[in-house]
Amino acid sequence: MIPHAKMLNSQCSILTAFVQKEFYHIFRDIRTVLVIIGIPVFQILIIGFAISTNVKDVKVAVFDPSNDEATNRIINRLNASEYFNVALRLNTISDAEREFKKGKTGLIVIFGENFGENLYHTGDAAVQLLVDASDPNHGQTVASYATGVISDYQRELLRETDIPVRINSEVRMLYNPEMRSAYNFVPGLMGLVFMLICAMMTSVAIVREKETGTMEVLLASPVKPVYIVISKLVPYFIISWFIFILILLLSVFVLDVPVTGSLLWLNVFTLLFIVVGLSLGLLISTIVKTQVAAILASGMGLIMPVMILSGYVFPIESMPPVLQWISGLVPARWFNEGAKKLIIEGAPVRSVLKEMSILLGMAVLILTVSLRNIKARLE
Amino acid sequence: MIIVNCQLISKNFGRVVALKNISLDIEKGEIFGLIGPDGAGKTTLFRILTSLILADSGHATVDGLDVVKDFRELRKRIGYMPGRFSLYQDLSVEENLNFYATVFNTTVEENYHLISDIYRQIEPFKQRRAGKLSGGMKQKLALSCALIHKPTVLFLDEPTTGVDPVSRKEFWEMLKKLKKEGITIVVSTPYMDEARLCDHIALIQHGQILSIASPEKITASFPEKLYQAYSENNYLLLLELRKNPGVKSAFMSGEFLHIVFKDGNVDGNIPNLTEIEPTIEDCFIYLMNRIADGAEILPGSAYN
Numbered sequence: 001m002i003p004h005a006k007m008l009n010s011q012c013s014i015l016t017a018f019v020q021k022e023f024y025h026i027f028r029d030i031r032t033v034l035v036i037i038g039i040p041v042f043q044i045l046i047i048g049f050a051i052s053t054n055v056k057d058v059k060v061a062v063f064d065p066s067n068d069e070a071t072n073r074i075i076n077r078l079n080a081s082e083y084f085n086v087a088l089r090l091n092t093i094s095d096a097e098r099e100f101k102k103g104k105t106g107l108i109v110i111f112g113e114n115f116g117e118n119l120y121h122t123g124d125a126a127v128q129l130l131v132d133a134s135d136p137n138h139g140q141t142v143a144s145y146a147t148g149v150i151s152d153y154q155r156e157l158l159r160e161t162d163i164p165v166r167i168n169s170e171v172r173m174l175y176n177p178e179m180r181s182a183y184n185f186v187p188g189l190m191g192l193v194f195m196l197i198c199a200m201m202t203s204v205a206i207v208r209e210k211e212t213g214t215m216e217v218l219l220a221s222p223v224k225p226v227y228i229v230i231s232k233l234v235p236y237f238i239i240s241w242f243i244f245i246l247i248l249l250l251s252v253f254v255l256d257v258p259v260t261g262s263l264l265w266l267n268v269f270t271l272l273f274i275v276v277g278l279s280l281g282l283l284i285s286t287i288v289k290t291q292v293a294a295i296l297a298s299g300m301g302l303i304m305p306v307m308i309l310s311g312y313v314f315p316i317e318s319m320p321p322v323l324q325w326i327s328g329l330v331p332a333r334w335f336n337e338g339a340k341k342l343i344i345e346g347a348p349v350r351s352v353l354k355e356m357s358i359l360l361g362m363a364v365l366i367l368t369v370s371l372r373n374i375k376a377r378l379e
Numbered sequence: 380m381i382i383v384n385c386q387l388i389s390k391n392f393g394r395v396v397a398l399k400n401i402s403l404d405i406e407k408g409e410i411f412g413l414i415g416p417d418g419a420g421k422t423t424l425f426r427i428l429t430s431l432i433l434a435d436s437g438h439a440t441v442d443g444l445d446v447v448k449d450f451r452e453l454r455k456r457i458g459y460m461p462g463r464f465s466l467y468q469d470l471s472v473e474e475n476l477n478f479y480a481t482v483f484n485t486t487v488e489e490n491y492h493l494i495s496d497i498y499r500q501i502e503p504f505k506q507r508r509a510g511k512l513s514g515g516m517k518q519k520l521a522l523s524c525a526l527i528h529k530p531t532v533l534f535l536d537e538p539t540t541g542v543d544p545v546s547r548k549e550f551w552e553m554l555k556k557l558k559k560e561g562i563t564i565v566v567s568t569p570y571m572d573e574a575r576l577c578d579h580i581a582l583i584q585h586g587q588i589l590s591i592a593s594p595e596k597i598t599a600s601f602p603e604k605l606y607q608a609y610s611e612n613n614y615l616l617l618l619e620l621r622k623n624p625g626v627k628s629a630f631m632s633g634e635f636l637h638i639v640f641k642d643g644n645v646d647g648n649i650p651n652l653t654e655i656e657p658t659i660e661d662c663f664i665y666l667m668n669r670i671a672d673g674a675e676i677l678p679g680s681a682y683n
Contacts, residue, residue, distance in 0.1 A: 010484050017481035021470065028469045213465035217524075220429045220459040221482045222451070376450070378431045 014223055018231030025205065026235060032201070040193045040243055044250040047185050058106035058142055061088040061099045068116035070125070074153050078109070083145045096130060100174060106132050107142050119157075119165050126168045133173035143171045186251045187339030188312030190270070191332035193247065194240055195306050198277025199284065200298035202236045206285035207294040216378065225374050229285070233278045240274045251343075260346025269342060269352060272359045273335040279366040280331075286373035306332040334358045382407040382532060382563050383428065388437035390423055390586075397423040398586045401437070405565060405579070410558055412577030412594075413567035414659065420586040421567040422462055425536045428565070429459045442531045455483075458530030458562075462537040464517050468510030472501055472520055475509050476527065483528030493560060494523040497553050515546030522553065526562075533557065535566040539573065551576050571660035582663050589666040594659055601657040601665065603627070604643045607635040610650045623647050628668060637661055 026032050060078055064071045079086040084107065090096060099105045108130040112118065119125040129146050133139030147169045154167050206229060209215040218228050244267075251257040259266075284297045307313055309323065310332035316324055327333045338355030341347040349356075383405035390398040398420045405411045413421050426432045428441055430450035439446045444453040466475045476498070480487045491498075497519050504512065509520060518538055525533060535554075539547040551573065554564055566577070574580045575594050582589040582597070590597055610616045617636055620629040625646025627639045637655075640646055657665075 014481055014484070017478055021467065021474070021478050024470055024474065025467070212468075213461055213463045214467060216426075216431060216461050217459065217465045217479075218482065219431055220454055220457065221479075222455040222484060223482050377433065378426065379433075 011227070014227065015231050015234070018228070019234050022205070022232055022235040026239070035201070036197055036239060036243065037246075039196065040189070040247050041250065043189050043193075044186075044247060044254060047189070048254045056083060057085045058083060059088070059104050060084045060086045061090055061096070061105050061108045062086055063090040063093055063096065063108065063110045064115075065113050066111050066115035066117075068114075070116035070119050071111045074111075074127070074150060075109070077149050077153055078146070081145070081149055083142075084149075100130070100132055106138075107146055109146070119167065120161075120163065123163055123165045124168065125165075126170065129169055129171045131171060131173050139173055143173070147171065184340065184344065185312070186247065186255065186257055187336050187343060188310060188332075190244065190247055190339060191273070191310050191335045192303070192306050192312060193243060194270075194274055194277045194335075195280075195298075195302050195332060197240050197243060198236055198274055199281040199302045200295065202233060202278055202281030203284035203288070203294040203298055204291050205236070206232055206282070207288055207291050210285075211290055219376070219378065225376050226371065229282060229374055233282065236281075237274060237278060240277070241271065244270050244274075257343065258346075259343055261342040262349060265349040265352075266339070266342045269335075269338055269349075269356060269359075272356065272363060273331065276331045276335075276359055276363045276366065279363055279370055283366055283370035283373065286370050286375075305330045309333060311336045331359060331362050380407040381405065382443075383411075383439070383441050383565065385424075385428070385439045386437050388424070388427060388434045388439055390420075390427065390432070390434050396586050398427075398434070401583075401586075401588055403581055403588065403591055405563065407563055408558065408561055409578040410554055410564045410566065410576070412574050412580040413565065413583055414569075414571060414574045414580050414663070415567075415583035416569055419583045421583060422536055423586075424583075425459070425461075425534050425565075425567065429457055429534055430454060455528075456531045458525040458528065458533040460521050460525040460533075460535045460538055462540065464521060466509045466517070466521055466524060469508060471506050471508055472512070473505040475520060476523055479524040480527045485528045487527065490527055490529045493529055493557075494526050496556060497526075498523045514542050515549070518542055518546065518550060519553075522550075526557070530562065532563045532565065535564065537567050537569065539568060539570065547573070571658065571663060574659040580659070582659075582666060584663075584667055584670075587670075589663070589670070597662050598657050598659060601662055603639045603665070605655055605657045605661055606638045606640070606645070606649075606652050607632075607655045608638060608649045608652045609635050616650070620649070628665070630664060632658070632660060639665070 026036070062075055064075070075086055078084045088099065088105070090099065090108070093110065096108045096110070099108060110128040110130065112126040115125045115127070127150060129143060131139045131143045131146075150167055150169050154165060157165050209218065209232075215228075219225060248259065248266075252259055280302060281298065284294055284301070288294050288297055305327075309316075309319075309327040309330045311327070312332070316327055316333065319327065334355040338352040338359075341352050341355075342349075381404045383403075385401050385403045388398055388401040389396075401420075401424060413424065415421055423432070427434045428439055428446060430446045430453050433447060441453055442456050444450075444456070446453060467478070470478065476487055480489075501512070501516050501519050501523075504516065509517065512520065522535070522538065525535075539550055542550065547570075554566065554576075558564060568574070577594060579591065579593050580597065581591045592600075608616065608620075613631060613634070613636055617629055617631060620626045620636065620638060623646060625641055625644065627641045629636055629638045631637075638649070638652075645652065
């Protein structure tokens with residue numbers, strides 16, 4: 001019992017010494033600190049500034065084949081509001097697209113034929129609102145203000161006449177039909193940051209010891225190589241968790257992201273992804289010999305796919321099937337999908353069981369391979 | 380008592396022969412020097428003996444432990460200081476020492492007596508980052524770290540390379556003190572003048588041992604008469620000597636030319652000629668030339 005306890009105790013103090021040493025390495029290098037803290041904070045702030053909900057004097061183009069009293073009253077109401085400025089009347093409906101592409105028009109109102117006649121006789125008229133939703137929040141606000149103006153007019157008509165009139169406003173969001181809002185980027189950003197911290201920085205940290213020769217001294221010591229490597233992962237695990245909480249706080253207080261899901265499961269899910277990232281970093285460190293090679297391998301092999309194939313920048317659904325299939329191999333894709341459900345949709349944990357088991361499988365597989373790859377000798 | 384034993388160790392890196400049939404014995408408690416130029420195979424042999432790489436053939440034991448089978452136990456007992464400065468540059472002197480003490484499952488206090496002579500010299504700088512130390516101080520710190528667990532055998536791979544002459548001298552003084560503590564020291568160096576400070580030396584070149592003996596025995600059994608000469612222009616003199624048919628070999632050694640004549644007879648009018656005792660460097664060059672002339676290497680005695 002006693003020798004066993006003593007051994008356990010010494011293993012613990014070795015682990016503590018390694019973790020402490022690693023924290024010294026991290027916090028004594030200003031560039032490392034900048035990457036770890038700077039990138040997530042900076043990106044969140046950029047996303048925060050990119051969101052603007054301030055709608056004022058939006059240029060409106062109108063296609064009005066009816067040109068009757070009803071349509072003119074609606075147009076005048078739009079123009080009278082502080083939000084809109086009716087700047088253009090279109091002659092054909094095909095001009096609509098061209099106007100949007102010029103980039104100045106934010107809303108196009110398209111009235112149906114015989115709008116007024118339909119309205120007064122059948123009590124039913126149609127108007128279509130085309131909104132430039134490339135900035136989704138802005139687009140959403142524009143759409144709601146415009147429909148607000150139209151329904152105001154409808155209420156007024158109801159008061160004036162006894163006929164039950166109904167104006168069907170059909171809103172179409174162009175250029176961003178899914179209305180991916182800025183906070184949809186938060187899970188994607190997390191995926192990117194964790195790959196950076198866990199995989200890239202961990203692999204570089206381990207390979208640095210090989211390159212500077214300290215690994216040679218450590219290998220000639222009684223510490224088992226597996227402990228050497230595992231103890232290098234622990235600090236990055238802790239830092240990643242801290243960064244996760246930081247991003248979450250910034251998202252809530254800067255971006256006003258409604259975090260509605262279970263925080264417990266969100267943490268479990270994220271830590272699982274962090275473990276996948278760490279094991280990828282470990283795998284790279286067992287293969288390459290230089291820090292430059294580690295940066296290249298993690299940059300090209302991990303960070304790039306996260307940018308392109310995880311759904312962070314380009315939506316998975318709009319990819320060709322081959323790329324969709326390849327994206328299935330990118331862990332960040334599953335993290336992204338799961339985290340969106342947990343953070344933004346506030347979905348229960350059972351809805352991310354698929355993502356969770358895929359990440360778990362990846363973690364077990366990569367960890368097994370990389371632990372086997374750890375050598376007790378230099379070559 | 381033999382503490383390090385190598386039998387017919389060979390190692391190739393691809394097509395490059397790093398070590399070829401190295402056999403040697405090292406006595407417990409001695410300072411054993413591995414003397415040879417860069418690329419001779421010294422580091423490879425050190426790494427095999429410290430269980431860091433595997434030999435292609437042959438086998439070796441250190442402190443009675445097989446370097447392949449018993450490497451876990453072996454790593455508890457040996458101290459190793461690689462050729463490059465291999466401590467953490469961004470950690471302070473004190474942090475480095477404490478870290479290695481923990482890694483070797485001991486504390487600085489436990490074996491402080493062993494390193495106190497060395498460590499006291501760098502202790503005033505214990506808060507300083509290791510990367511900001513001078514070359515000599517870096518060596519002292521690295522030696523302290525390699526000693527902190529009281530190893531039975533200490534492997535020092537070119538500890539004095541790139542260190543100033545004063546620090547080199549101090550370093551060898553320290554090794555002598557450690558020897559008194561009963562620690563066997565295996566040290567490699569490209570500096571021939573340091574060979575005299577070892578109890579036994581192995582001259583190594585191109586992965587092969589040219590000779591193993593005590594430095595005295597190696598110089599004493601130099602088989603020729605050796606002369607030195609100098610002139611205003613040593614280079615011209617060297618060219619003349621090499622043209623002289625009576626000269627067997629001539630080479631520069633510091634500010635002198637060292638000359639061996641054919642059949643031991645002085646030939647020609649050579650300025651400032653005097654007979655001298657050979658140094659390890661003379662012996663090394665003599666052995667190298669013999670091999671270049673096609674002589675067989677039969678390690679075991681000084682000259683064969």
